[in-house]
Amino acid sequence: MYLASLGELALGSRLKALSDHFYAAADEVYRSCGAPIESRWFPVLRYLWEHDATTVSEVATAIGQTHSAVSQLADKLVRAGLVKRRKDARDGRRSLLVLTDKGRGALTSLGPVWVAIRRGAMASLGQDGLTLLAALDACEKALQERPLVASILAEHAALGAAELEIISYEPALKEHFYRLNAAWLERYFRLEDIDRVVLGDPGRYVLKPGGAIFFARLGGEIIGTCALLHESPGVYELSKMGVDEAFRGLGAGRRLLDAAIAEFQRRQGRELFLESNSRLKTALRMYEQAGFVMQPSVRPGSHYERADVYMVYEENSRRPHPLGQGAAKRTRRTG
Amino acid sequence: MYLASLGELALGSRLKALSDHFYAAADEVYRSCGAPIESRWFPVLRYLWEHDATTVSEVATAIGQTHSAVSQLADKLVRAGLVKRRKDARDGRRSLLVLTDKGRGALTSLGPVWVAIRRGAMASLGQDGLTLLAALDACEKALQERPLVASILAEHAALGAAELEIISYEPALKEHFYRLNAAWLERYFRLEDIDRVVLGDPGRYVLKPGGAIFFARLGGEIIGTCALLHESPGVYELSKMGVDEAFRGLGAGRRLLDAAIAEFQRRQGRELFLESNSRLKTALRMYEQAGFVMQPSVRPGSHYERADVYMVYEENSRRPHPLGQGAAKRTRRTG
DNA sequence: GGCAATTACGTTAGTGCTAACGCAATTGCC
DNA sequence: GGCAATTGCGTTAGCACTAACGTAATTGCC
Structure with missing residues (x-):
């Protein structure tokens, strides 16, 4: 349904x-x-x-x-x-x-x-x-x-006032990395063993091999995350992107994506790809707008069962953020 | 609401x-x-x-x-x-x-x-x-x-086939006496101490002083009860009438009432009264149809806090059972 | 008493939906 | 190929309900 x-x-x-x-x-x-x-x-x-x-x-x-x-x-x-x-x-x-x-x-x-x-x-x-x-x-x-309209308008006002920040990984946020990813994995697929391992110790499996992790914070609350994995010299994978169900539509996903791409470029990476699933339509649309291009077949030797989509980043296919400048202005990079 | x-x-x-x-x-x-x-x-x-x-x-x-x-x-x-x-x-x-x-x-x-x-x-x-x-x-x-309509029609057929019987008290039914009365008391008022005592030991407080208790049984299930209390020589009180919420509208209440009145007459009682509350509209209507007449004031010395209605039975104000002969025919007095 | 505010009700216009029908195009089957 | 059945869609009539208005009667207040 x-x-x-x-x-x-x-x-x-x-x-x-x-x-x-x-x-x-x-x-x-x-x-x-x-x-x-x-x-x-x-x-x-x-x-x-x-x-x-x-x-x-x-x-x-x-x-x-x-x-x-x-x-x-x-x-x-x-x-x-x-x-x-x-x-x-x-x-x-x-x-x-x-x-x-x-x-x-x-x-x-x-x-x-x-x-x-x-x-x-x-x-x-x-x-x-x-x-x-x-x-x-x-x-x-x-x-x-507690009238519904009043509550909604209050939340709306609070959202408008709150600032959406993108911050880098800190050990204190480790649990959020697990929580945000486990949520969508369990909902659409199921937690594979490789997920549990990586999500449980991001310091060891993401950062140490040369990757990076970002979090989206709105009014003090961590609402989304995204990881840049270092696959091999010059080759990076975008992965572990998750935004809290209750906060989708605020542009946090796109903001995280942009932060990861910026980090990829800062490191002068050669190739940036991602694997995903065709069921995640809104996510795929977002990837495309951010500059990822759908590939005709899955990536050879993928380590995820659920992957049936393979996309590669191409600088020139990038389109501007749909929420426009107003949203972008409120973004601040810290941490 | x-x-x-x-x-x-x-x-x-x-x-x-x-x-x-x-x-x-x-x-x-x-x-x-x-x-x-x-x-x-x-x-x-x-x-x-x-x-x-x-x-x-x-x-x-x-x-x-x-x-x-x-x-x-x-x-x-x-x-x-x-x-x-x-x-x-x-x-x-x-x-x-x-x-x-x-x-x-x-x-x-x-x-x-x-x-x-x-x-x-x-x-x-x-x-x-x-x-x-x-x-x-x-x-x-x-x-x-499980389609709703099918379930309802099945229940309807089962109800039509089941026989509504009025039976006398047996010790095995003691719990039902408590359950059926506690249900409406807790819903509309609250259990007073006197209720708990009487409901907990009907043999001692109802039967032994010369009263009687009846149960309505539908297809083997006990769905209602009613008591005739012996207040003083020749004077009886109708009380503790309760029908399971899920089985109201089948005429069980009226049938119980008639059984109690018949018992009162069999014992050649002189006065039959009841105390109730004005909130229980459908019950009051039923009492009236069965022959009880509203009195202008409450009964002096009532032992219930909730009583604000006082009715006395008068043979000639009785009206026939609204569900008619078809329902009456299926009734059998046993026990 | 006089007058405004309120209460009780009916009527009308309009909305959101469904059932039922009709038309056009496609599919299945011989 | 030919014909019936099915599928996809739009249109129409009708139902349940509300909002908005009008009317009649009552109440409150000076």
């Missing part, structure tokens, strides 16, 4: 899809049981069943919809003969909704169906259903206490 | 409400950041961003919508200048969707906003957000493996 890979960003779409699924299922059940109601009517009907003689707005606030929606729904229910409208004697503006005998009878005979729905949902969803319900509760509450 | 009390029955409505909430929040953020896109466009745009030059139906299946929806959305995106349509040279039916430069630029500069949304959602929802995402994943998967 593609949407699942988007995490929080596509929550709305996924929730809606699931919601429609439940509605459709309930409708199908009602139809096959011969019940004369539709799934969308349920909250209103159930509320009237439990409360009888309530106003439109009372129902509306109870079920969390606008009074218009309830009013229109009430029209339908009246047409279906399940509900009747009554004028409130004391307050002429109000119109009271009451179940008709037919309506009450229909709902009463619907009891077994509702029981079946509850139990059927439990049977299909199992423990996950309860977890979902609990999470819904918690999220509804959390959103009331 | 009323909908939350409906459990699985109102899942669709709650999911939709939450979905709309997220959409609205995202729209507000985009607006206040000056981004020229709408939240509903996101899945399509993001997919095009990662894949470029894809067909309508590929996008549709990826994001789980119909091709019509994607087609109409594509029209909007074309009007907004973010996307262009291209004919596929090899297959004349296809029209390929590609981001325009403007579109790609807009999405690239949207990176920080997406990061802010992710982090803002995390800040607002905290751990609950992750739980919700995980539960969503699990439920989507579960629904594919």
Whole structure:
């Protein structure tokens, strides 16, 4: 499922899809049981069943919809003969909704169906259903206490103020090198033995043979990393590039790449290549923009199982950073 | 929140409400950041961003919508200048969707906003957000493996086949007496000391003083209970009535009530009363239909804190069981 | 009493989506 | 090659809902 890979960003779409699924299922059940109601009517009907003689707005606030929606729904229910409208004697503006005998009878005979729905949902969803319900509760509450928009805008402001820095390796950052790389490796592939070894001791396997490691730091937090491996005299490999999922899109990857390329050039290297996988589309696009050129076949003697892409750096195919000067200005090279 | 009390029955409505909430929040953020896109466009745009030059139906299946929806959305995106349509040279039916430069630029500069949304959602929802995402994943998967409608219809058939029996107390059922009563007490009020004592040893506190206890059994499972307490010579109290949440609406409560009333009459009792709480609307309605009449004030010297309703049984105010003869026929008195 | 603010409700226009249909192109099969 | 089935897409009608507005009645305040 593609949407699942988007995490929080596509929550709305996924929730809606699931919601429609439940509605459709309930409708199908009602139809096959011969019940004369539709799934969308349920909250209103159930509320009237439990409360009888309530106003439109009372129902509306109870079920969390606008009074218009309830009013229109009430029209339908009246047409279906399940509900009747009554004028409130004391307050002429109000119109009271009451179940008709037919309506009450229909709902009463619907009891077994509702029981079946509850139990059927439990049977299909199992423990996950309860977890979902609990999470819904918690999220509804959390959103009331901490409005989403305010939180997002606060984060946005914080991001705008924070500086994106590229820094060199320090032993204190060793764990970050492992964490950031393990994250995408485990997600898309799996940790190969060679990964575990190299990631676990970057000083020995990257720096000592003549390589370099860079980190991206945003507002004090390490959000990405990238390594330049010294493969043989004059030949370097770009590898171990990883940016924290939550911070993708800020240009940290491209910035790390540029830092590694600059280091390659500072050392007057002769060849810079990388190996990757065709599934990592956004990464490949970034490599191309930074100046790497796709090669027709994989590199001979690759030491990664997952490598099916082989790219080589060519100075003149380089394109400018898409986020432009504004982002570049905030970059500072330290360490 | 009323909908939350409906459990699985109102899942669709709650999911939709939450979905709309997220959409609205995202729209507000985009607006206040000056981004020229709408939240509903996101899945399509993001997919095009990662894949470029894809067909309508590929996008549709990826994001789980119909091709019509994607087609109409594509029209909007074309009007907004973010996307262009291209004919596929090899297959004349296809029209390929590609981001325009403007579109790609807009999405690239949207990176920080997406990061802010992710982090803002995390800040607002905290751990609950992750739980919700995980539960969503699990439920989507579960629904594919075990279709909801099939499960519900299976449960419905099982309910129709199962027999609803009312049985008398046996020591082996002691735990059920506690469980069924503790459930609603803890949900609506809290367990008072007197409850714990009586529920823990019904033999001593209900049967020995001259009372009776009934259970409702459906297909071998104990789903409800009800007690008739002997208060003083000729005076009985109806109490400790509880039906498992998942089995409400099957008429078990009314059946239990009738059994208790029948027992009261068999013993030629003089007065039968009950104490309850005005929050338990459906229960009160059931009591009224069974023949209990609301009294103007609470019973003097009540031993429950939660009691604010006092009802007395009157033979002639009794009304027939709403589920009718069909349900009654399946009832059998045993034990 | 008089007048503004509020409350309750209905109506209308518009949005986002689906189902259903139709057309064009491709594929499969004899 | 010829013809049916399938695939890909666009269009239309319709549904559920909201936002925005208008109307009627009530409440609050001087």
